[in-house]
Structures are given as C-alpha cells and as structure tokens.
Amino acid sequence: MYVVEIDKIIKKPEDSIECSVCGKFKHKSNFGKIRNGSFIQTRTNCEECYNLSKEKFSKINNENRKNKSSTKYWELSRKCKELNEYMFSISVNEVIENLKKLPKEARLIITQDGYYADGKIDCEIPSCPVYPKMPYRNQI
Numbered sequence: 122m123y124v125v126e127i128d129k130i131i132k133k134p135e136d137s138i139e140c141s142v143c144g145k146f147k148h149k150s151n152f153g154k155i156r157n158g159s160f161i162q163t164r165t166n167c168e169e170c171y172n173l174s175k176e177k178f179s180k181i182n183n184e185n186r187k188n189k190s191s192t193k194y195w196e197l198s199r200k201c202k203e204l205n206e207y208m209f210s211i212s213v214n215e216v217i218e219n220l221k222k223l224p225k226e227a228r229l230i231i232t233q234d235g236y237y238a239d240g241k242i243d244c245e246i247p248s249c250p251v252y253p254k255m256p257y258r259n260q261i
C-alpha cells in the first residue's frame with residue numbers, strides 16, 4: 122500500500138504507523154509497548170517526537186499541519202489513492218479465468234448502485250452488462 126509521507130509517495134513500511142507530529146511512518150514499536158506478547162499503542166506520536174522539547178515539538182507539529190493542508194499534499198494524496206486502487210484491482214482476464222472455474226450452473230449476483238439504486242427507473246446506461254436484465258429499462 123502506498124502512503125504520502127510529508128512530500129513524497131512511499132510504500133508503507135510493514136508494521137508502521139504515521140506519527141501525528143512529524144508525519145513520518147515509523148515502526149509501531151515507536152508508538153507503544155509490547156505487553157503479554159502483543160503490541161499496545163499508547164500514543165499517536167513517535168518516540169523521537171515524544172522526547173522533543175516543547176518548542177521543537179510545536180515547531181515540527183505546525184510544519185506537519187501546514188504541509189497537510191497544502192495543495193501539493195492533496196495532489197500527492199490523490200495520486201496515492203489512484204496507485205492503491207490500481208494495486209488492488211484485477212484484470213478482466215483474471216476475472217474471466219476465475220469465473221470459468223465455477224460450475225456451469227453457478228449464478229453471479231451483480232449489484233447495481235448507479236441511477237438504478239431505487240429500482241424503479243431506467244438507469245439509461247444500455248452499455249452496462251446487466252442492463253438487459255433490468256425490469257424497468259425503456260420505461261420512460
């Protein structure tokens with residue numbers, strides 16, 4: 122999974138948490154303790170930020186907040202979202218290959234959450250693969 126760390130897109134390091142103060146992704150051990158063999162998060166800021174002087178803590182915290190409200194940060198966040206969507210998508214060929222493994226009598230339920238949501242009007246999207254099955258098509 123991709124995440125935005127300060128001013129760049131990175132692959133989220135394994136078992137990491139984003140520090141609420143400096144905005145860096147650090148190993149979860151920086152945010153809590155291991156008790157009875159399991160991790161317990163005790164704060165949202167990393168060990169390093171936790172040990173900063175009050176002045177340095179405020180300075181870094183303000184810089185991070187300012188960065189997160191910047192246009193650049195929002196642009197990176199949007200790109201990051203697209204990368205993650207692509208990463209978790211599957212190809213049409215993969216879908217077809219998996220469908221072919223199902224028994225011939227298997228049925229596929231396709232949910233439709235477009236304009237057809239209330240089920241009573243024509244969605245007017247004849248290119249949709251489930252359009253021919255819609256009982257309210259061509260009703261307007």
Ligand SMILES: [Zn+2]
Binds near residue numbers: 145166167
């Ligand atoms: Zn930090």
